[in-house]
Amino acid sequence: MQLKNLFTEDRAVSPVIGVILMVAITVILAAVIGTFVLGLGDQVSETAPQASFSFDYNGEGNLTITHESGEQIAANQVTITGDINNSGGNWTSYGGSDPISAGSSVVVNSSASEFADGETVRIVWTSESGGTSSTLQKWTYNA
Template identity: 55%
Template sequence: MNFKQLLAEDDAVSPVIGVILMVAITVILAAVIGTFVLGLGDQVGQTTPQASFGFDYNGTALTVTHESGSSIDASLVNITSTVALDNSTGTELEGSGGTTATWESMTGDTEITAGSQATVLEQNANDLSSATVRVIWTSESGSNSATLQKWSGPDA
């Protein structure tokens, strides 16, 4: 066996490396194109905000307070209740007698920051003590939503 001839023959190295590189480039291009086609890149900026809300119920009114966390666009946050509410220009929830309204329509605020408050009042003798009130965030595109906080009355 001639070792010089064995070491001098490297014809098979280049084609193998070339094929591996072409496969890697194809996989990377397919992944990039797939994320744009499926719209996965649009969802990166639509993550649920991290915020904590507190509730203070005095028997007739419920005050919702943003206690801590990130600032949120008020038009993206809804306050929903299982009973009809006053102090909201909201829409009635079908079949439940409840309502939903944006934080912005209830308070006039454009941004919710720590310390921001919204007050929910009873309407037409609907007792909040048996209600469930939720603070719900919805992304600008409407494709994502999350309940940020939930309050149930003492009789719920």
């Protein structure tokens, strides 16, 4: 046996690398297909929109919520919840426009005649499929 030929022999390298690459490709394809078959692929793209809202309370039970900046949002995906009349109504049920864009606003009323200390109002976004929801902004009354 020649020692020099043993170290320079490279015929078996190509098939080993080929098998490793085939296994890696198979694993990656199985992961991608499995993600979409199980429905996880749809949830990945359902991220909450980036938007900023301002709150203006007049001291008499009326709270004006204004979309200041950020993405346009479908009004039927935004609910306003908290210590208000008609809690859980969507943006248009308070007289807002569809879609919600910068500058659009709604006025909500306190469930009592005025907001009490610690009462909150939340703007909640829900994905189109209903599988994901997120609080976009929260306002708490501090007396």
